[in-house]
Structure formats: structure tokens, C-alpha cells
Amino acid sequence: MPCPGSDFRLSVTLGQPVPISAELACGGGELLALVGPSGSGKSTLLRLVAGLVRPVQGRIECGSACWFDSARGLHLSPQQRRVGFVPQHYGLFPHMTALGNVMAGLHALPARERAARARQWLARVHLAGLEQRRPAELSGGEQQRVALARALVGEPSILLLDEPFSAVDQVTRQTLHLELAELKQELGIPVILVTHDLDEALLLADHMTLLARGHTLQSGRPQAVMAAPVNAEAARLLGMRNLLPGTLLRHDKTAATSWIRAGSVELAAALAPDLDPGTSVVWMVPPGAMRLTAGAAASPADSLRVCIHSLLPLGDSVRVSASIPGLGAPLYLQIQPAEVAALNLQAGSEARVEFSRAKIRLLRA
Amino acid sequence: MNSSGLDFTALRLSLELAGVTVLLLLPLALMTARFLAWRRFPGKSLLEAALAVPLVLPPTVVGYYLLVGMGSGSWLGGWVERITGQSLVFSFSGLVVASVIVNIPFAVQPMQRALEAIPGEVRDAAACCGMGFWRTLLTVELPLAWPGVVTAFVLTFAHTLGEFGVVLMVGGSIPGETQTIAIAIYDRVQAFDYTAAGQMSLLLLVFSLLVLALAGGWGRRIGRRDALPRI
Structure with a gap:
């Protein structure tokens, strides 16, 4: 079940493919930015949250639901977790139309209702009229919106965004930033954004976690983290x-x-x-x-x-x-x-x- | 046997053998291709090499091992004979088993390559959309790997129609039971009936060309339609 307004907590370790030892927390309606250099384990951590990678140890909770608990041998699949996931290159189904892609995010409903809801979401992300286009016929920004609509149409418990703005131009990025800020407030679910762009984190995030070599270096409000890095490594990563x-x-x-x-x-x-x-x-x-x-x-x-x-x-x-x-x-x-x-x-x-x-x-x- | 023209019995037998081989092999090959495309495990290269062996060994060598492996003295041949009362070698069933084994690389490799080309993000997205195994297979993986499936179908079907060495070793040349069109052509040539051999050879040639051309065109059209988005 979706858990709007509820908190997300994670504390995990992983050995392969990237050694990870991290703790995250994000409240409902808040955006947590995972910031770190390439290879720091940001994307792997997001895949851990989604259930696509199984941690070695730890616990992952969303609201009252426990998704992973190594002590109890509990590991829910991505299908059971209901996560909204926008991969870095969007992961759109290339053989489906924009409407088909968004409908793919819905289950157990008659096709007519799925289509109606998918159309509503496409309109909400400003793609009305482009329902029948295939991903190859859409611009980078439009593809990103389709992926976002697909991630949200199933009313997920959490929204995971893996560097979603890295492949779009500056003007589109600014527009998408504003739309994400609005969506975050409306949805009321935790949003985790992976980014290597500090300005993006400062602009959008309520909390920021700095990662290096798979470890959590520092967490806090972005301005506070920027003002007081805990050590020289954190300061370097923050661009000082x-x-x-x-x-x-x-x-x-x-x-x-x-x-x-x-x-x-x-x-x-x-x-x-x-x-x-x-x-x-x-x-x-x-x-x-x-x-x-x-x-x-x-x-x-x-x-x-x-x-x-x-x-x-x-x-x-x-x-x-x-x-x-x-x-x-x-x-x-x-x-x-x-x-x-x-x-x-x-x-x-x-x-x-x-x-x-x-x-x-x-x-x- | 028809001594002055096409041997329709042999042709029907060849088509039956090719059809049954495709029906049995393709689902198994799809699951094997899926496993090989996305899993990493110790000995993967060895397994891939073992599955590709029929590509490089002379058909007579493959046929010899199958003959020995399916004969009455073997574990498999003895078991089948006890259950069915029939020998696996020199029978249509034995031909089917041999044909399935010989065609493994023709079925697995095109599908494995096609599945490998599906980006990991697309499969991740399918899982996060809540799609289970069958829904992902039917609505995402198969449509995207369709050119590979078509190629596997065509190669397996056409290769079975044209297979000679293995069929001769395992099945011999029993009219209506194991004499396929390729064997019938050989027999006609041995009997100096070049007219019948020529007609059957031409039929196989035209059929093979048509199937390959149609499958190639279809694969290209699907490939263009389902091109991955430019980002």
C-alpha cells in the first residue's frame, strides 16, 4: 500500500557490486538528495531501495511497512514494494507509445480505466496530445516526463529519481526543476533524488546525504551541509x-x-x-x-x-x-x-x- | 517413394520434423537464452561453449554420439524403450530428439543476443512497474527480442529441413519414418534419378531463400519500429 505522508528509513550494508554502508532517512513530502562523485554508490543505493539489489545486512522501512530486514530474512521484491522509479536514461519501453508506457505502470484495472488514468497523468506532466508517440519520437524532456508519469500513475510509496535531469538541456532542466518541486508537495511521499549537481540539491532538496565510496559521509539540510562539511573529503566533494x-x-x-x-x-x-x-x-x-x-x-x-x-x-x-x-x-x-x-x-x-x-x-x- | 518427381512423403516428414523441433526447442531455448543473457555464474563460458558445439563439429560426429547416447544400450534409449516399447534410434521420435539437440545453438544464440541488447534500465523499470515474470516476458522482453526470436525460428526450421548427416546417422533412411527430403535427394542421386533430385533441391532452395528474405525484412521492420529512444 502507498504510504503518503510517512517516513522512509534505510540502514544497509552491501558487498558487491559496490561496497555500501549507508543510512538514509526521508520524510513524506520531502526530497532527499543523494550527492557524490561517480562510483560512490548513489545509483546502487537507489536500486537497493527499489528492491532490485538485495543488501547483505540491514533494514529498509517505508511508513509502517518493512521492505527488508536481514534479521528476519525478509526481502520484498520491487513488485511488492510499489516504488516509482525513474532510471537515469528513463528505461522507457521503446515498442510502446507514451500512453502504453504509462499504462504499464498500472495493474488490476480494466484497460479503459488504465487508459483514462494514464491520459490524466500524461496531461498532468504536460504531454496531452503526445499519447500515441513512441519514445524515439519524443525529446529528452518529453521522455523524462513520460517516465515520471509512469512512475507515479500507480500511486507508489516512494519516488526514486536517478539523475533524471542529466540528459536534458539547461532550459528544460529549469522547467523540470520547478515541476518536481510542485509535485513533491502535492504527492506527500518521500522522494529520493540521485544527483552529482550540488546546485540541483540546494535548489530542490530538504535533506542531503553526501556519499563517498559507498559510505555516508554527512547528512543534513543542504545549506547546513554546505556551510559545515564534516571533514576535508566532504569539503572537497562539496566543491570547496x-x-x-x-x-x-x-x-x-x-x-x-x-x-x-x-x-x-x-x-x-x-x-x-x-x-x-x-x-x-x-x-x-x-x-x-x-x-x-x-x-x-x-x-x-x-x-x-x-x-x-x-x-x-x-x-x-x-x-x-x-x-x-x-x-x-x-x-x-x-x-x-x-x-x-x-x-x-x-x-x-x-x-x-x-x-x-x-x-x-x-x-x- | 515417388521415383519420378517430388517425394511428398519425405517433404511432409521434413516439415513435420522441422515444426515439432521448433515447437519443442524454441520455448526451452528462450529460457536458456534469458538465463545466459542476464546471469553471471562460474562456468558460464563453458556452458556457452557446450551449447555451441553442434555448430563446429561435423554432423557425423554429433550423429555418432547421439546414436550411441540414444541406442538401446544407453540409459536414455533403454528407458524410452521400456516406457514406449519402441527404440529411440531409427524412429521419428529419435529424429526429433537429435534435431532438438543439434539445433540448440541456432535457437539459443540469436535470442540470447537479442535479449542482451535490452537495456538493464528497461527491465528494472518493468519490475518497478509491478510487472511479474510472465507479464514482463510477454509484454516487454519478447516484443523487444522479437527479431532474435524470428531468426531463431527461421534458422532452426530451415536447418532442420536441410539437416543430412545427423539424420542419416540417427534415423537411417526409412521411408515415411526417418527419410527426410535431404535424405531422399541423396537417395535419388544414388539411383541416378537427377530429375527428382533436381526438383526437390530446387524446392528446398526456393523455400530457404523465401523464408530467409521474409524473416530478414520482418526483423528489420520491427527493429526500426522499436528503436531505442535517442537521449
Whole structure:
């Protein structure tokens, strides 16, 4: 039975084909984004939810129904779970019309009623009039809508979307994003979206789970995850550019500061009491946490002298690559062309970078 | 036997043998092809090689093993003789068994290739649509693998009509029982009746050409209609 408004919970391990050890949770009417690089096990995890792959251990529940429980030897088939699944390339039946594809998602009803419901869903995804077209005669966006209608026509307990927007153009993608956001609210069932696009996750998701090598790295509200990655690997996966090596020296709790050695200088960062002094850390400088200046340092603990390595115009801004003496990794800044002129920046020149201490985050290396 | 023209008894026997072989073999070959197309297991290559052996062995060698394997002294031949009171070799039933075995690669391989070409996502979607085994087989797999099924049908039917070595070894040349049209042609040539041999040969040639052309055209038309969507 469908479980609108109910929660989905998963905690599983799998050995083959991709080692997986993951925990997921998604409420009814919410969208959970599974984010991670290629090969991180996102799609396999979705197939686990659908019942297409059997986990080694764990438990999968949707509402009051238990779909998998290794302790009891319970494993419901995809047919028994009633999942709405949109595969990455839609998995449309090429020999059926759009109407036939959507009707295939219905059972145990007279053909006339199945056709009527399929037509309603095709109209709902804005495909009225294209019922008799075969998948090969539809555009990528139209195929995606047929797949979505087919997934939803049977009133599933959960909707699973495997990178559904990866094969459509930018304009179609934006339209589909809006439609999915509307649908999510109307349906009231958990929606799990696999994506490698962070912007998509930020736009659509209520929760985000970051996966790497089959393991759950971090879960939470997308903005919270983006603002506070749990470690350097999570920060890299979230596209953070300025992740620099250092050594934690000491904590100063009264000043809410942790001190690190970066190359040949000492720098102040936001207090990270969980990390032990003497350990190797990664200090992360988010965009907006630093600026280039030409003058003397107001606070030496919050600034570094850098050597400008390159200046690359990108759109209406300039990407500056700077090297820090004694530190292997470069520092990247995005500034306005006017600043380049005002600071007289050029490749090989020196400048000073000032940091906003409270925004410099220390992460486990 | 008709000594001055077409041997209709042999022709009817050949058509019966081909029809029964197709009816028995195709469902079994479809299930085997399904299994081989989507399952990975240790020894898969060995099994595929074993099923393809009739393609490369001389028909007389296959015929010899079948003759020995189905003879009264064998487990299978003895069992059938006890049950039916009839010998499996030199009988139509024995020809059917031999024909089914010899045609396994002609039936399995085209269907296996066609089933392998069905994207995994399509089968996943069918399962998530709630389709069970039979519904998926009948409404998704068979329509998509239809060109392969047609090819398997045509190859099995045509190959059975033209089979000579195995039929001669297992069935001999008993008119009305095991003398197929291919054997009848051989017998006519041995008797210097080139007119009858020529007529029967021409009939087989035209029939084979027609069937292959029709099946090829049908397969292409279905292939175009059911082309996978461009994404």
C-alpha cells in the first residue's frame, strides 16, 4: 500500500557490486538528495531501495511497512514494494507509445480505466496530445516526463529519481526543476533524488546525504551541509576550493580561536575544540572569508603575504591564483576587475590576503 | 517413394520434423537464452561453449554420439524403450530428439543476443512497474527480442529441413519414418534419378531463400519500429 505522508528509513550494508554502508532517512513530502562523485554508490543505493539489489545486512522501512530486514530474512521484491522509479536514461519501453508506457505502470484495472488514468497523468506532466508517440519520437524532456508519469500513475510509496535531469538541456532542466518541486508537495511521499549537481540539491532538496565510496559521509539540510562539511573529503566533494594543509597548535577558548601553523606562519581560525593540538588539519577558506589588500597587516594572525601566480578573467570577475610561501597548495580568490587595477595586481607581484577569522574552519585531514 | 518427381512423403516428414523441433526447442531455448543473457555464474563460458558445439563439429560426429547416447544400450534409449516399447534410434521420435539437440545453438544464440541488447534500465523499470515474470516476458522482453526470436525460428526450421548427416546417422533412411527430403535427394542421386533430385533441391532452395528474405525484412521492420529512444 502507498504510504503518503510517512517516513522512509534505510540502514544497509552491501558487498558487491559496490561496497555500501549507508543510512538514509526521508520524510513524506520531502526530497532527499543523494550527492557524490561517480562510483560512490548513489545509483546502487537507489536500486537497493527499489528492491532490485538485495543488501547483505540491514533494514529498509517505508511508513509502517518493512521492505527488508536481514534479521528476519525478509526481502520484498520491487513488485511488492510499489516504488516509482525513474532510471537515469528513463528505461522507457521503446515498442510502446507514451500512453502504453504509462499504462504499464498500472495493474488490476480494466484497460479503459488504465487508459483514462494514464491520459490524466500524461496531461498532468504536460504531454496531452503526445499519447500515441513512441519514445524515439519524443525529446529528452518529453521522455523524462513520460517516465515520471509512469512512475507515479500507480500511486507508489516512494519516488526514486536517478539523475533524471542529466540528459536534458539547461532550459528544460529549469522547467523540470520547478515541476518536481510542485509535485513533491502535492504527492506527500518521500522522494529520493540521485544527483552529482550540488546546485540541483540546494535548489530542490530538504535533506542531503553526501556519499563517498559507498559510505555516508554527512547528512543534513543542504545549506547546513554546505556551510559545515564534516571533514576535508566532504569539503572537497562539496566543491570547496581553498582547502589548505596546516598543523593545529593550540586552542584559545576565551578568544574562540584555534591557532594553526600554515607554512612558516601562525594563523588564527574559528575554534575547533574537537581537534587535538599537534594533529594535521585542513583549513578551509570559504568564498567571502578573505580579501586582497595592498597595505600593512592590521592583525598579522589574520593575514598572509602571497605571491600572485596568475590572473584569469572569468565572466565579469577575475580568478586570482596565489601561492603561499612554504605551503604547496595554491589559494584561489574571485575578485572584480576594478580591484585588480586598484591593487596593481599582476603575475609575479606580491599582495596581502586578510582572513575573516571566524569563517576559517578547521577540518580533520 | 515417388521415383519420378517430388517425394511428398519425405517433404511432409521434413516439415513435420522441422515444426515439432521448433515447437519443442524454441520455448526451452528462450529460457536458456534469458538465463545466459542476464546471469553471471562460474562456468558460464563453458556452458556457452557446450551449447555451441553442434555448430563446429561435423554432423557425423554429433550423429555418432547421439546414436550411441540414444541406442538401446544407453540409459536414455533403454528407458524410452521400456516406457514406449519402441527404440529411440531409427524412429521419428529419435529424429526429433537429435534435431532438438543439434539445433540448440541456432535457437539459443540469436535470442540470447537479442535479449542482451535490452537495456538493464528497461527491465528494472518493468519490475518497478509491478510487472511479474510472465507479464514482463510477454509484454516487454519478447516484443523487444522479437527479431532474435524470428531468426531463431527461421534458422532452426530451415536447418532442420536441410539437416543430412545427423539424420542419416540417427534415423537411417526409412521411408515415411526417418527419410527426410535431404535424405531422399541423396537417395535419388544414388539411383541416378537427377530429375527428382533436381526438383526437390530446387524446392528446398526456393523455400530457404523465401523464408530467409521474409524473416530478414520482418526483423528489420520491427527493429526500426522499436528503436531505442535517442537521449
